[in-house]
Amino acid sequence: MSNREFYQETFSQVRGTREIRWENYEMATHRKGLKHLLILAAAITVIAALSGLAVAANFFGLRDALLPEKGSVSVVDEKGVVVPGEREFKDFISLSGWRDTPESKALAEWEAFRETYDPDGAIVREIGNEPTGFEERYGNYLVYTQEMAGKLEEIIEKYGLSLHSWMEVVLPETWPIAAGEFCGENITPYSGYIYENGTFRFDGEAELEAGGLKGYGVIEYQFSRSVRGTFDDVALNIGDFSDFEEWGYQAADGTTVTLGLGARNRSLILADLGDSFVTVNVLTGREGDDTFSSGPIGREELEELADSFRYSALTPVREPDQDTILAANARYMEELQNQPLETLPSESQDPLYTRTGIAASVARDFVLLLAERIEDGRREEVADILVYPAQVEVSAGTFTVNSPEEFLPYYDEVIGQNRLGLSTAMTWELTPVESQIFSNGSGLASVADGAIWFGLVEDAVIRVFTIQTDQAAVRAAGGGAITQDAGQEESFAALSLDEGREFLLGLADLIDHGERGEIANLLAYPAQVKTPGGEWIANTPEEFLAFYDETFGAGGSTLSADIRANPEPVLDSEGSLASAADGAVWFRRGEDGTLQVLSLQSDIWLWSVQYWEAQP
Amino acid sequence: MDKVCFTAAVERYQNTVYRTAFHVLGSPQDADDAVQEVFLRLFRHKGSFDGEDHLRRWLLRVTVNYCRDILRSSWRKRRVSMEELPETPVFDKQSQAALYREVMALPEKYRIVLDLFYYEEFSVQEIGYLLDLGTSTVTTRLSRARQRLKERLGEDWQDE
Numbered sequence: 028m029s030n031r032e033f034y035q036e037t038f039s040q041v042r043g044t045r046e047i048r049w050e051n052y053e054m055a056t057h058r059k060g061l062k063h064l065l066i067l068a069a070a071i072t073v074i075a076a077l078s079g080l081a082v083a084a085n086f087f088g089l090r091d092a093l094l095p096e097k098g099s100v101s102v103v104d105e106k107g108v109v110v111p112g113e114r115e116f117k118d119f120i121s122l123s124g125w126r127d128t129p130e131s132k133a134l135a136e137w138e139a140f141r142e143t144y145d146p147d148g149a150i151v152r153e154i155g156n157e158p159t160g161f162e163e164r165y166g167n168y169l170v171y172t173q174e175m176a177g178k179l180e181e182i183i184e185k186y187g188l189s190l191h192s193w194m195e196v197v198l199p200e201t202w203p204i205a206a207g208e209f210c211g212e213n214i215t216p217y218s219g220y221i222y223e224n225g226t227f228r229f230d231g232e233a234e235l236e237a238g239g240l241k242g243y244g245v246i247e248y249q250f251s252r253s254v255r256g257t258f259d260d261v262a263l264n265i266g267d268f269s270d271f272e273e274w275g276y277q278a279a280d281g282t283t284v285t286l287g288l289g290a291r292n293r294s295l296i297l298a299d300l301g302d303s304f305v306t307v308n309v310l311t312g313r314e315g316d317d318t319f320s321s322g323p324i325g326r327e328e329l330e331e332l333a334d335s336f337r338y339s340a341l342t343p344v345r346e347p348d349q350d351t352i353l354a355a356n357a358r359y360m361e362e363l364q365n366q367p368l369e370t371l372p373s374e375s376q377d378p379l380y381t382r383t384g385i386a387a388s389v390a391r392d393f394v395l396l397l398a399e400r401i402e403d404g405r406r407e408e409v410a411d412i413l414v415y416p417a418q419v420e421v422s423a424g425t426f427t428v429n430s431p432e433e434f435l436p437y438y439d440e441v442i443g444q445n446r447l448g449l450s451t452a453m454t455w456e457l458t459p460v461e462s463q464i465f466s467n468g469s470g471l472a473s474v475a476d477g478a479i480w481f482g483l484v485e486d487a488v489i490r491v492f493t494i495q496t497d498q499a500a501v502r503a504a505g506g507g508a509i510t511q512d513a514g515q516e517e518s519f520a521a522l523s524l525d526e527g528r529e530f531l532l533g534l535a536d537l538i539d540h541g542e543r544g545e546i547a548n549l550l551a552y553p554a555q556v557k558t559p560g561g562e563w564i565a566n567t568p569e570e571f572l573a574f575y576d577e578t579f580g581a582g583g584s585t586l587s588a589d590i591r592a593n594p595e596p597v598l599d600s601e602g603s604l605a606s607a608a609d610g611a612v613w614f615r616r617g618e619d620g621t622l623q624v625l626s627l628q629s630d631i632w633l634w635s636v637q638y639w640e641a642q643p
Numbered sequence: 644m645d646k647v648c649f650t651a652a653v654e655r656y657q658n659t660v661y662r663t664a665f666h667v668l669g670s671p672q673d674a675d676d677a678v679q680e681v682f683l684r685l686f687r688h689k690g691s692f693d694g695e696d697h698l699r700r701w702l703l704r705v706t707v708n709y710c711r712d713i714l715r716s717s718w719r720k721r722r723v724s725m726e727e728l729p730e731t732p733v734f735d736k737q738s739q740a741a742l743y744r745e746v747m748a749l750p751e752k753y754r755i756v757l758d759l760f761y762y763e764e765f766s767v768q769e770i771g772y773l774l775d776l777g778t779s780t781v782t783t784r785l786s787r788a789r790q791r792l793k794e795r796l797g798e799d800w801q802d803e
Contacts, residue, residue, distance in 0.1 A: 030789075030801050034761035037739040038746075040732050043661035045675040047653045049646045052686040151651045159647050171647040407750070585690055 089273055089287045089297055092120040092306075094135050094262060099142070118268040122261050123253045124304040129186035133258050136182050144175065167191040167222070168260055179258075188258040191222045193349060197229065201355040205347050206252070211335040216250070221352070224254045225303070225344045228261075235331050246324065246332055249308040254344050263308060271295065274326075279334035286329050288312060294324065296333050300342040307336070379464060383472045384483045390464045393481065393489050394453050394474050402450035406438045407431060414490045414503035421499045434501065441499040449496070452478060527596030527605045530614065530622045535587040535594070543575045544568070551615075551623045551638040558634045571636070578627075578634045586611060586627065644688055653682060656699060659763070660706050666758040667710035667751050681706050703763070704773055707755065738799045745795045753788040760785055 028036075097116035119138070123130035145151060151171055159171045167190070170176050183190060197205045198218045205221050210231075219229025232245040253259050265271070271287035271294070278284050278298075284305075287295035289312030296307035309332060315323035324332075379387045400408045410431035419426045419437045428434040442449065452475035464474045471482035471492055480493040492503040537546050547568035554565045558577045565571035579586075589608040596605040596614075604615045604625075617623040626637040644652075657678060664677035684705050692698040734740040746754055759770045767781040774781070792800045 030803060031761050031764070033738070033742065033799070034757070037734065037742045038662055038758070038762055039658075040734060040739070041662055041665055041743070042658050043665075043671070043675045043678050045661075045678050047657060047678065047682045049649050049686070052683055148654045151647070151654060154647065154651060159645075162645050162647070166646065169646070169650070171650075588689065 089120065089265075089271060089285055089295060090268060091125045091285075092131070092297060093126060093268060094119045094121055094131070094138060095126065096135065096139060096142070098138065098262065098264065117264045117266055119262045119264055120306070122251045122263060122304070122306050123259045124255065124299065128255070128304075129188060130253070130255060130257075130259065130304075133182045133186040133188055134260060134262060136185075137179065137258075137260055138262060140175075140178050140182075141169075144178075145172075164190065167194060168258075183258050186258075188256060189224075190258055191224070191226070193223045194220050195347075195349050195352050196356065197221050197227065197352060198356045198359045200359045201352060202229070204355045205352050207340045207345065209337045209340040211337065214335050219250075221347050222254075222257070223346065223349075224257045225252070225346050226254045226257065226259060227252055233332055233335050235328050235335075246328065247310040248332070249310070250336075251306045251308070252303050252341055253306075254303045263306070265293065265295070266291075272326075276330055276333055278336070278338065280337045280339045282338035284333050284338070286326075286333060288324070288326055288329050290314070294329055296329070296336075298338050300338055302342055302344045305336075305338060305341065307332070379472060383470060385472060385489060387464070389489075390472055390481075394464060394479075397479070397481075397491065398450040398453040401442060401446055401453075404443065404446060406435060406443070409442060410434045410438060412489070412491050413494075413501060414484060414492050416504045417501050418504050419499070419501050427504060428501075437499075437501070441496070441501050442494060444498065445496045449475060449478060449494070524596060526622070527607070527614070528594050531590050531594045531596060531607050531612065534612070534624070535590040538579055538587040538590075541580075543572060543579070546579060547571045547575070549622075549624045550627075550636060551617065551625050553639045555637045555639040556634070557637075564639055565636075574636075578636060644685060649682075649686060652685060652698060652702075655695075656702050657682070659699070660702055662762060663703055663706045663755070663758055664710050666746075666754040667707065669747060669751065669754070677706060677709055680709055684709075700773065703759070707773060738796075741796055741799065742792070745792055749788055749791060753784050753791070756781060756784045757788050 098119040099114040099116050121128075121131035121134050123134055125131060126135070154171055161170045161172075161176055165176060165179065168179065170179055179190075182188075196218060197220060199216055202210065202216050202219075206225065206227055210216055211233075213234045213236075214231060215233070216229050216231040219227060221227035228249065228251045230247070230249050232247050234245050251261070253261075266289075270290040272290070273285065273287045276284055276286050282298055282300070285295075285297040287297070289295070289309075291314045292310070292312050294309035294312045296305070296309065298305040309324075309329065311322070311324050313323050313325065379385060379390055383390070385393070397409070397412070413431070413434060415431075415434075416427055416429045417434065419428055419434065419441060421437055421440045426437070428437070464472050471480045473480045478495055479491060481489055481491045484490045494501050534546075534549065536542075537549075550565075550568070550571060552566055552568070552571075554571060556563045556565055556571070556574045556578065558574065563574065565574060586608070589611055593608050596607045604613065606613045611628050613625040613627075614622055615625055624636075626635065628635040628637075660681050661674050661678050664681075665671065665674035668674055668677065681702060685702065688701075692701065732743070734743065746757060749757070755774065756770060759765045759773060760767070765773065767778050767785065770776070771778045771781045789800075789803055793802065
């Protein structure tokens, strides 16, 4: 057996556990813009986790909603890790109604077909990365062959059903417009999605006052309303049907619902509203669920949750208006984006963060980690986190090093011989409440009485700019070296967010309009140009124009779209360098005072243009 | 990218992305997160791919860059993960467990080169392109990693 075969045989057994589904990303994408708002941060974390669970469990149902055949799912061990290659059979329920309805019968037939069709994924692999032609009519269903399309048509014709034609994301405050006032005051819906016929689903939370949850905590749930007459291919894995204690209950608005209290960490609320069917997948049960809920629930809590929805507001079904939903979503996003970010507590209460962009707790962790590495003599790991190019000052003179490898020969003289002194000075005064890390307004932080200076070189990346002892030093070249004599003035005004944003949007305009000459003039030179065809150095705008068609001409619109989607620049700690669009663009103020682009990268890495710093 | 293509890409390359992320990050949990993030980027990707190979390289490039960002930015998380031993899969043979152990004991920069060379079967030139490294650097790292594996695994790892 060759080494390659040995390696492949071994690491083919290393597999992840996460299930990736298109549907989850559809919701997650529309939530992305909310991430920076503290008020929603916790909720979004929960949503992400819920989505993960929904994938893993794919859950809902009771006896009259059970699909006739159990469904196969991956086996999960005690730690929640999927056991590769092992499947087990679980009870599934239809979200479309009781089992004898046309919708649920259709779902059962489709599931039975799907269970045996393309079981090893060979067909979908053969189709590869090309459009199938089935997207327009079957875009809301997993249909990728004519045989699947034919089967689906056969089923919906047999049961007199139609197919979903469009789906739209609904943001939290848009639900009343999209589906009516069906949530009680203790109910918080997160974003979800709605179909053209009024079928919708979302994750949410509810504050309860009943039983053991009184006064604290929330219950997490997933809410589904399926409207009759349209085929819906969603089924829910409920594990073992016999785990549920079931009873009928008249909810606060007079609607009769079926409640199922799970023996473990799931419960159900089912309501047949005639023209639609409601399923609430409650993410806790008698055992509780650490991830999704405050604790276990009993009958009282489940009944209170059932009382929290106004089912009668959901019937008769009112078909949603897509334009109205889109307009309401846009208003909601605008409101969120106008909220000032200054309210973030980390910025107002942490002076080190304000001055350096590094939270005090993060700085402490960094210092401890660096001290540990220095003390242990982990030379390469220390060298890896220095800023390059750097100047090394040792007894033999001053030298420039451009990489960790070039620095390592000097390591012992600069750091190694002071290993214990440095690490002790970094840590001995460091306590959880009173840090000896400080910043003098330069944008960098210092520890060990000025022996070590560190800071952000790009968003959230910490690097060491200076390590200096009585005998030797290594300092970032190009103005990065900081001493204790550095000025005390704040110096963040070099590049403002507004200026950066305006520059980026202007750049996007130039790209869209193919203003090749102006774009070339914005780049810093010499510039390294990388394309699939090779790598070159352009020393002037004129030289760069020769590569324009291979770079911006080949993929500029995607880049400009990315910039427009996220035109907020991220400034470095000194306000002298900025990035945007997830690092696709880097720019700074040049010596002549104008802004210049240091690097641009196409989103699929097909090409890049990068300032090529002169090598010593 | 439409749903069918996306699903096919997940089917075909999820393990590739996971394995590569695991080689870089050394943590099953972080590698799972990387899989989720990389396919999110694929989901958002508006361009097309010039065939399967292009898609595969794109995914690997995004994976490597995402993982590097994680290693660079998340000091707290990284510190924790260094202190915790990753969960070890159960292997069919003792020699496989030994190889896994020795590979994961190597620094990240050697692990990723091993993965791309031995598992994904890229040439050193291709690895250099994917990792933004010179060919000589890739060769050096590969050579050192091989040497280390030979030292630790003895006859289970052949001379090359």
